Amino acid sequence: MAMAASRCFLLLLLLLLSPLLEPGAGEEEQEAVLAMAARLPRPAAVSFREGYTQLFGDSNLALHGHGKRVRISLDERTGAGFASQDAYLHGFFSASIKLPADYAAGVVVAFYMSNGDVYEKTHDELDFEFLGNIKGREWRVQTNVYGNGSTSVGREERYGLWFDPTEDFHRYAILWSHDRIVFYIDETPIREVQRTKSMGVQFPSKPMxxxxxxxxxxSWATSGGRYKVNYKYAPFVAEFSELMLHGCTIDTLTHAPMCAPDIASIHNAVAMSGRQRSAMERFRTKYMTYGYCYDRLRYPTPLSECNVGPEAELFLPTGEARSMDRHGRARRHRRGPADSAF
Known part of the structure; x- marks a missing residue:
């Protein structure tokens, strides 16, 4: 398992560096990039006791496989949660997640980065949120980006999952550098946020x-709160495995980042290859069900980072995709293996 996780990380790293490996690149350039990747640590999945601590939920958090797998559950009594022991400034963070099965309306599973415990009014946040499910319908996943307490300026996007995330594990990842953020599902990039001068402090920049x-x-998760949690189906269980923390940890005394210069330079220089960008655009065209850049009711003037073009015609003034049917499903959500970036 550890070796597989290491290979997965190295593959992703090489693909992030692949703009330097496009056809026509010289042998020296290719060797330099490969050597740079080889020098990086090849992190194994971090066990719970090595990297995390329980936040709440007492017995609703259970460890399995020598702490390599974590199950958190929701019942009428409480939910559950855990957090990394360290804070990080930039890096790559991922987990394989299996969501609650059957009827899970109103149940929210979140995998995210935040510093709200330190910066109460000026916190940063990067979110994956899974917004419940009615059996037979698609799960919705939402990504959020908040910087410096900008929660009043929502940068949410939502997508309809094309697979059943309750039957198997799927990998969700966040890559965060000083000038861009990329969200991934199963190694396919689904969203990129690039830092712009006009965003200023609204780009996440503090340790999380x-x-x-x-x-x-x-009250809000499934169809705007229309469908509530039904506890006769409890407990609702989400399972996490292959937890990966690879970034610059912050010294608790000096608040300075602690990582080797080559690690920091990789995180700060990441760029998508043309192949990855094409895969991301295909994903977004097929599966995005809401985009804040197209929400003309909330933002009559799009936010500065939004490059709204002809594709805006695919979205209603509410930001919802026009292809949604009366049940809230996107008719275009069908995906084949050829859509993968890998």
Whole structure:
């Protein structure tokens, strides 16, 4: 398992560096990039006791496989959650997640980075949120980006999952550098946020910890709160494995980042290859169900980082995709193996 995780990380790293390996690149350039990747640590999955601490939920958090797998559950009594022991400034953070099965309306599973415990009014946040499910319908996943307490300026996007994430594990990852953020599902990039001068402090720039939680979001999560948590189906269980923390930890005394210069330079220089960018665009065209850049009711003037073009015609003034049917499903959500970036 550890070796597989290491190979997965190295593969992803090489693909992140692949703009330097496009056809026509000289042998010296290719060797330099490969050597740079080879010098990096090849992190194994971090066990719970090595990297995390429980936040809440007492017995609703259970460890399996010598702490390599973590199950958190929601019942009428409580939800559960855990967090990384360290805070990080930039890096690559991922987990394989299996979501609650059957009827899970109103149940929110979140995998995210935040510093709200340190910066109460000016916190940063990078979110994956899974917004419950009614059996037979698609799960919705939402990504959020908040910087310096900019929660009043929502940068949410939502997507309809094309697979059943309750039957198997799927990998979700966040890559965060000083000038861009990339969200991944199963190694396919689904969203990129590039830092712009006009964003200023609204681009996340302070050290953050990694969190995973499950909780009752009946008031809003599934169809805007239409479908509530039904506890006759409890407990609702989410399982996490292959937890990966690879970034610059922060010294608790000096608040300075502690990582080797070559690690920091890799995180700060990442760029997607043309192949990855094409895969991301295909994903977004097929599966995005809401985009804040197209929400003309909330933002009559799009936010500065939004490059709105002809594709805006695919979205209603509410930001919802026009292809949604009356049940809230995107008719275009069908995916084949050829859509993968890998």
């Amino acid at each position: 910890s990694l969190y995973a939680t499950i909780w009752d979001g009946s």
